[in-house]
Amino acid sequence: xxxKRLEPLLSRxxxxxVEACVIGLVSGLAAVLLKQGVELLTFWRTSSTLxxxxxxPTIGLVGGCLSxxxxxxxxxxxxxxxxxxxxxxxxxxxxxxxLRVALVKLVSTLLALGSGLSLGRQGPTVxxxxxxxxxxxxxVPTSPEYRRQLISAGAAAGLAAGFNAPIAGVLFVVExxxxxxxxxxxxxxxxASFIGAVVSRxxxxxxxxxxxxxxxxxxSMHDLPFLIILGLMAGLLGSLFRxxxxxxxxxxxxxxxxxxxxxxGLAGLITGLVGVFVPVASIDNTGLQEFxxxxxxxxQMIAIAFVAKFLLTLLAYGSGAxxxxxxxxxxxxxxxxxLVSFFAQGVxxxxxxxxxxxxxxxxxxxxxxxxxxxxSAVTGVPITAxxxxxxxxxxxxxxxxxxxxxxxxxLIADRANDGSIYNRLLALQGIHLEPVPQANNPWGxxxxxxxxxxxxxxxxxxxxxxxxxxxxxxxHHRGFPVLEDGRLVGIVTQSDLSDSTTQGLDDDAALANIxxxxxVTVAPDxxxxxxxxxxxxxxxxxxxxTQGNKLVGIITRADIIRAECDxxxxxxxxxxxxxxxxxxVFQQQAPATGxxxxxxxxxxxxxxxxxxxxxxxxxxxxxxxxxxxxxVPVPRSVAxxxxxxxxxxxxxLRQLALSYAExxxxxxxxxxxxxxxxxxxxLEVIKERHIDLVLMGWHHPSLTPGRVISGVVxxxxxxxxxxxxxxxxxxxxxxxxxxxxxAGGPNxxxxxxxxxxxxxxxxxxxxxxCTICHPEKGECLTLQxxxxxxxxxxxxxxxxxxxxxxxxxSVSEAIVxxxxxxxxxxxxxxxxxxxxxxxxxxxxxxxxxxxxTQITVILLRQVEG
Numbered sequence: 080x081x082x083k084r085l086e087p088l089l090s091r092x093x094x095x096x097v098e099a100c101v102i103g104l105v106s107g108l109a110a111v112l113l114k115q116g117v118e119l120l121t122f123w124r125t126s127s128t129l130x131x132x133x134x135x136p137t138i139g140l141v142g143g144c145l146s147x148x149x150x151x152x153x154x155x156x157x158x159x160x161x162x163x164x165x166x167x168x169x170x171x172x173x174x175x176x177x178l179r180v181a182l183v184k185l186v187s188t189l190l191a192l193g194s195g196l197s198l199g200r201q202g203p204t205v206x207x208x209x210x211x212x213x214x215x216x217x218x219v220p221t222s223p224e225y226r227r228q229l230i231s232a233g234a235a236a237g238l239a240a241g242f243n244a245p246i247a248g249v250l251f252v253v254e255x256x257x258x259x260x261x262x263x264x265x266x267x268x269x270x271a272s273f274i275g276a277v278v279s280r281x282x283x284x285x286x287x288x289x290x291x292x293x294x295x296x297x298x299s300m301h302d303l304p305f306l307i308i309l310g311l312m313a314g315l316l317g318s319l320f321r322x323x324x325x326x327x328x329x330x331x332x333x334x335x336x337x338x339x340x341x342x343x344g345l346a347g348l349i350t351g352l353v354g355v356f357v358p359v360a361s362i363d364n365t366g367l368q369e370f371x372x373x374x375x376x377x378x379q380m381i382a383i384a385f386v387a388k389f390l391l392t393l394l395a396y397g398s399g400a401x402x403x404x405x406x407x408x409x410x411x412x413x414x415x416x417x418l419v420s421f422f423a424q425g426v427x428x429x430x431x432x433x434x435x436x437x438x439x440x441x442x443x444x445x446x447x448x449x450x451x452x453x454x455s456a457v458t459g460v461p462i463t464a465x466x467x468x469x470x471x472x473x474x475x476x477x478x479x480x481x482x483x484x485x486x487x488x489x490l491i492a493d494r495a496n497d498g499s500i501y502n503r504l505l506a507l508q509g510i511h512l513e514p515v516p517q518a519n520n521p522w523g524x525x526x527x528x529x530x531x532x533x534x535x536x537x538x539x540x541x542x543x544x545x546x547x548x549x550x551x552x553x554x555h556h557r558g559f560p561v562l563e564d565g566r567l568v569g570i571v572t573q574s575d576l577s578d579s580t581t582q583g584l585d586d587d588a589a590l591a592n593i594x595x596x597x598x599v600t601v602a603p604d605x606x607x608x609x610x611x612x613x614x615x616x617x618x619x620x621x622x623x624x625t626q627g628n629k630l631v632g633i634i635t636r637a638d639i640i641r642a643e644c645d646x647x648x649x650x651x652x653x654x655x656x657x658x659x660x661x662x663x664v665f666q667q668q669a670p671a672t673g674x675x676x677x678x679x680x681x682x683x684x685x686x687x688x689x690x691x692x693x694x695x696x697x698x699x700x701x702x703x704x705x706x707x708x709x710x711v712p713v714p715r716s717v718a719x720x721x722x723x724x725x726x727x728x729x730x731x732l733r734q735l736a737l738s739y740a741e742x743x744x745x746x747x748x749x750x751x752x753x754x755x756x757x758x759x760x761x762l763e764v765i766k767e768r769h770i771d772l773v774l775m776g777w778h779h780p781s782l783t784p785g786r787v788i789s790g791v792v793x794x795x796x797x798x799x800x801x802x803x804x805x806x807x808x809x810x811x812x813x814x815x816x817x818x819x820x821x822a823g824g825p826n827x828x829x830x831x832x833x834x835x836x837x838x839x840x841x842x843x844x845x846x847x848x849c850t851i852c853h854p855e856k857g858e859c860l861t862l863q864x865x866x867x868x869x870x871x872x873x874x875x876x877x878x879x880x881x882x883x884x885x886x887x888x889s890v891s892e893a894i895v896x897x898x899x900x901x902x903x904x905x906x907x908x909x910x911x912x913x914x915x916x917x918x919x920x921x922x923x924x925x926x927x928x929x930x931x932t933q934i935t936v937i938l939l940r941q942v943e944g
Contacts, residue, residue: 096270098215098229103236103271106208107278110240113185113200113207114279120193121363135195135361136351142194143347143400146187147340150401154183158339159396160198160403161206163504165234166256168209169227172510176230177217181210187401194347195354195361197391201241202403205251208237208275225612228267231256235268236275241405243280244470248272251463255501302444303483305423309445310452310484313415314491317456320389320411321492321500324404327397328507339399346398350391360387368406371413371446378421385414408457409450409468416449416484417442447477452484456492459499461485527610528603530639531624531632534718537562538571540591547576547590558621561594566628569594570621600625603632610634661754661763662719664711665726667733669746673704675771680761681709684731686776689808693840693937694774695739697804700836704746706768707736710757719753726751758794770801777807777929777936796940804833805925809905809935814841818903819848820894821868833907833939834876846872847901849883851893891927898932905935 120142127134150157156164156175161184168176188203212233216226231252239248249268331342354361359380367388371381392407420442447468455464465481497503505511538550540563550559551573558572571594578593600623601610613622614636624632679694681687691707698705709729713722733749740747748768754760765773775792795803814837838844848869862884869880887893898906908925929936 098219099232099267099270100274102208102212102215102229102233102267103239103274104278105211106204106233106236106271107240107275108282109181109185109207109211110200110204110237110275110279111282113189113204114241116189117192117200117363120189121195124193124195125361132355134351135354136348139195139347139349139351139354140344141347142190143196143398144340144344146190146194146401147338147343147399149183149187149190150399151339154180155339156180157184157187157206157401158399159401159504160202160405161209161401162202162256162403163501163508165206165209165230166501167505167510168213168230169234169256171227172505174510176206176210176213178210178214181207181214184210184401191343191347191395191400191402192363195350196343196347196395196400196402197350197360197388197407198395198400198402199404199406199408200402201238201405203401204237204241205234205403206237208233208235208240208271212236212271225608232267232271236271239272240275240279242467242471243276244467245269245272245276247463247467247470248275250466251460254460254463255458255499302423302480305419305426305445306448306480306483307487308422309416309419309449310487311491312419313412313449313452313484313488314456314495316389316411316415317408317453317488318492318495320393320408320453320457321496323389323393324396324500325503325507327393331397331399342398343400346395346400349394353387353391357383357387359384360391368410368413368450371410371417376417378418381414381417381421385411385418388414404457405454408454412450412453413446414449415453416445416447419449420445444477444480447472448480448484451481452488455485456488457500459489459492459496461489464489525607526603527601527605527607527622527624527634528632530607531603531634532638533632535560535623535630535633537630538590539563540568540589540594542590544576544588544590544593547571547593551576560598560623560630560633561590562630563591567598567600567623567625567630569596570598570623571595572620598623601634602626607639611639614639659719659755661710661752661760662722664724664751664753665729666748666750668748669704669740671704672746673698673702675701675703676706676768677701677703678706678708678761678764678768678770678773680757680773680775681707681732681736682776684735686808687732687735689812690774690776690806691735691739692812693806693837695743695745696840697772697774697833697836698745699743699839700833701772703771704748705736705739706748706750706764706770707732708749708761708764709751710760711751711753712757713753713755715755719755722753724751724753758791761791761795762798765799765801772802772804773799774804774806777805777938799940803940805938805940807929807936807938810933811904812935813904814838814935815844816901816903816905817841817844817846818894818898818901818906819846820890820897820906820908821848821850821865833937834872837905837907837937838876838878841904844878846876846878846880847883847897847903848872848880849885849894849897851890852884852886854886854888891924891931894924894928895931898934903934905937906932908936908938 124134124138127138129137154175157180164174164176164180167174184203184207188200192198192200209230210233212229213226215233216229234256235248235252237248238251239245242248249272252268334342334345337345350360359367367384371384376384388407388411392404392411395402396404423445451464451468454467455461458464464485465478468481469475469478536556536559538547538559538561540561542550551557558570560567561569561571569591571590575593575595599613599617599619601613603624603626605624610622613619621633621635623630624634677694677698679691681690691705694705697703709732711722711724711729713719729751736747736749739745750764752760752764761773764770773795775795777792792803792805796805817834817838819834834846838846848865850865862882865882865884869882872878872880883897885893885897887896894906897903906928908928925936925938
């Protein structure tokens with residue numbers, strides 16, 4: 080009640096401001112902790128009392144192994160830079176992003192960088208900030224779209240805190256990660272970035288930022304050709320660096336036996352050994368950048384530093400170590416800029432005809448331009464590259480050379496590279512994002528009107544409390560909108576009614592005394608993320624949909640859950656009025672004499688005899704009762720209880736069920752229900768009637784992408800809490816020769832439990848037991864194990880059971896070939912729900928068998944433990 084009354088104060092933008100401040104503060108503190116921790120470990124590593132030839136390799140090996148062990152055991156998602164994982168989460172891919180990932184990323188990056196690996200901490204701070212924001216969105220429940228905006232704000236704050244560059248943090252999120260220019264996204268990201276950068280600057284010092292004298296930055300017409308050359312070289316070498324990343328990843332994949340700790344430890348060991356012989360390689364990113372930008376080193380030392388940094392960064396990233404490529408890219412760019420600066424000076428002095436121009440740009444200008452150019456070529460975000468270097472120097476004189484170098488580098492790299500580096504890294508993990516992130520969001524374009532119920536039960540504000548109690552007792556709803564003169568004036572729930580009894584209100588009291596006045600409402604065009612946000616934020620179960628004061632519908636959590644179930648089951652989202660519970664039109668029950676119940680949906684009188692024949696045989700073998708049901712579908716605009724049902728048309732099905740009851744001695748029940756959804760109705764019956772097994776007919780195999788068999792059958796396969804048997808009747812319903820493929824698991828054993836009843840359908844039936852071996856994998860039942868299974872079946876069935884082991888690369892083709900060879904009449908298959916659903920990607924074995932043979936196929940989906 081309090082949250083409902085505070086709704087005006089809990090507007091979306093006000094809450095966003097508070098959350099953005101929290102995200103920025105926490106992300107800034109995490110970035111400062113990481114920065115100072117790396118600096119302390121680096122100082123300890125380089126000032127150790129041990130000789131450098133022993134200290135550097137040993138610390139690199141031990142620190143790398145510890146870092147890899149943490150990632151491998153606690154959060155495999157924390158390997159690498161972390162930016163691809165954040166982009167995947169923002170693209171609605173199912174990838175973990177939470178407090179666990181953030182903490183493991185923080186500690187493992189601290190160990191990896193502190194042990195000397197040539198990587199940066201800015202990429203990890205992006206994942207850390209995003210992970211902290213994602214955890215906040217779980218502690219304070221919100222809509223999926225709003226959660227995405229919080230994660231983007233966390234990523235922006237992480238980058239801003241890592242570089243002390245708040246504008247660059249926002250631009251990187253917009254340019255690469257989110258590609259969303261909505262006011263809420265930008266507002267949250269800007270505020271979080273600003274606070275993160277302020278916290279980092281106040282507590283962590285300048286970091287990579289440089290204090291430059293304006294006189295150190297100069298530019299003249301003589302520099303333009305060399306800046307273009309710098310951009311060209313940065314584009315080419317940046318593209319080579321990107322290719323090297325993927326080459327290094329492919330190289331380390333050959334050493335899977337080492338595990339992640341072994342691979343990172345190996346990279347740390349090699350880095351330490353190189354640092355012994357090339358001291359410049361052991362300098363951290365901040366120190367090396369300062370060393371290069373000042374222009375105090377000779378070109379030979381700078382060239383060595385560039386090559387060493389280039390190769391060691393590829394080595395570290397390919398090993399899977401937690402760390403980014405932002406800072407190494409800036410350092411490589413600075414070295415490249417210095418080399419081009421020396422080249423420019425050498426060009427003029429080499430001819431000897433004139434001295435170098437007095438206004439030729441300094442080495443510092445070239446180094447800073449190279450930083451932006453190389454960063455742009457590697458990451459593919461030129462605007463972010465320009466702004467990062469500009470914010471690091473706060474010198475407007477640098478903007479023009481940065482635009483020249485970064486623009487040229489980006490154009491060259493864009494021609495040489497194949498899309499975003501982060502998309503390619505995700506593709507290696509099997510994650511493929513759509514070009515527009517919204518395309519991956521099935522809820523992004525839905526409105527309240529798409530899912531609301533237009534038929535709304537309402538109460539009058541003048542009703543007495545006893546009348547309200549009667550209304551609740553007659554309805555399955557737990558809340559009603561309250562109208563007065565046709566206008567929405569309140570809402571009443573069961574909790575309101577319970578509170579009224581404790582308050583001791585008189586029975587003559589009107590509903591207006593207990594209802595919640597001025598309820599929270601949404602307009603029909605309100606986006607679904609807004610609806611979810613209100614439901615979760617205010618702990619509501621329903622929201623009236625209004626146009627002005629007129630009630631036009633209501634949307635509940637159940638409506639959204641049903642739409643999500645439709646999406647998960649492969650169906651299109653069902654728009655418009657939502658399904659109501661089914662209505663029992665006719666019901667005839669027999670004595671409850673069985674040990675369980677088998678549910679048989681009957682629809683077509685032409686196919687019903689075949690199905691009931693098989694169902695009766697199974698029920699007889701299992702000592703089950705037979706529950707037959709006919710579901711009459713009605714439009715969603717009509718309530719099931721108000722639908723007109725022609726029971727005369729259903730009479731042939733009822734007579735068929737009764738005839739099997741008389742002939743087989745089974746206890747047969749029969750009912751007719753009117754319903755909006757057949758699949759949901761069958762799930763209702765399964766729960767109400769305590770069904771143990773469902774038998775469904777499968778007459779027309781579907782080729783619809785995303786479906787296993789068909790809509791209703793798939794719903795039961797995914798959601799039914801009992802065994803499901805799916806029958807595809809063959810052309811000739813004879814059951815003398817049975818083929819049972821098996822791998823020896825519990826699913827095959829459950830399928831064989833149906834055999835005693837099924838074998839009564841044939842005359843002197845025979846059973847062929849077979850197993851399929853893959854020619855390369857070689858994993859299958861041996862002939863001995865198959866014979867032992869056959870002996871057990873012979874004792875149970877008292878029938879001949881033959882065995883066969885086949886070698887074939889395709890399970891479905893082998894089964895079809897075996898069925899043709901043995902002249903089989905029916906194939907009995909067993910499958911778990913997960914195995915069956917995974918066949919959609921790897922080839923649907925039951926569907927392939929049904930499409931390539933004309934005999935009966937019976938599939939049993941086992942109960943999931």
